[in-house]
Amino acid sequence: MSDTNDFDQDRDVALGALLRGHLSAADDAAFAARMRGEAVATAQAGDWSAVAHWALPGLVAAALLIAALGAAVGRAMPASTARTASGSTAGSLTELASDSTQAGGGALLAVMSY
């Protein structure tokens, strides 16, 4: 340890080297490699959290949009149902019957007639 003025900016090089050696470990290189690996995991986790950070508001917005569309369709449906019930049930069934060339068409008609 040297006799420098301790209030100077100068380092005590000998004491510094002693401390550096004392606080270092034999496996510092392995530790550095391990930290690099941790950094890889951290960065990847960070990427996914960034995606999650972006995706969550998107999912919420999509859910709200679907809910709004559902509400709009729900409001429109009663009118459509009323029109069908009042006038065109028989016509629709007739159309279905005439178009039902596929197997199972009879079964569909039976269900609708019921």
Added chain:
Amino acid sequence: MAPVTDAELASRAASGDGEAFRALVERYAARTRRVARAALLEPHDADDAVQDALFSAWRAIGRFDPARPFGPWFLRIVVNAAADLRRRRSLRRTEEVPAAAADPGPSPERDTDRALLREALDKALATLPERRRLALVLHDAEGYGHDEIATMLNVPVGTIRSDVFHARRAMRAALPALGETDR
């Protein structure tokens, strides 16, 4: 090819370049480990603190100003992580001698000069308050200026000058033989 500077890597890392961040971490791993050990005096806790700091640094890297030096910024995070770890684990090692230094037990190294020196250094460091210990290590061992250390530890520059002064005096008092042989 010239090695990539800290500033270049930090700039890329701040833009989200994970590879640049990894390179910086590897470059600073040993230094951060030494500083964490100086803070906590316990190797396993120190490694945990460095790991915690790594997560914090990655989360904060987008806010890092690449015009500033990366080292002090990262070491400040390490010092804070060490303080957090100490709080979490209720460590009270500032004034106490580490168990290994107080009672090293049987060891092949026990009678060697190196082992004795390690013990003496452990004890001397353990007598220093944490901030003085950090100021001494950051200044003399890691080469940072008083102003940089003041920023890292969030205290006035004059306090750091005083800390380094008192820490050196304490180390010399605790290790008189070492002072003579090294001079």
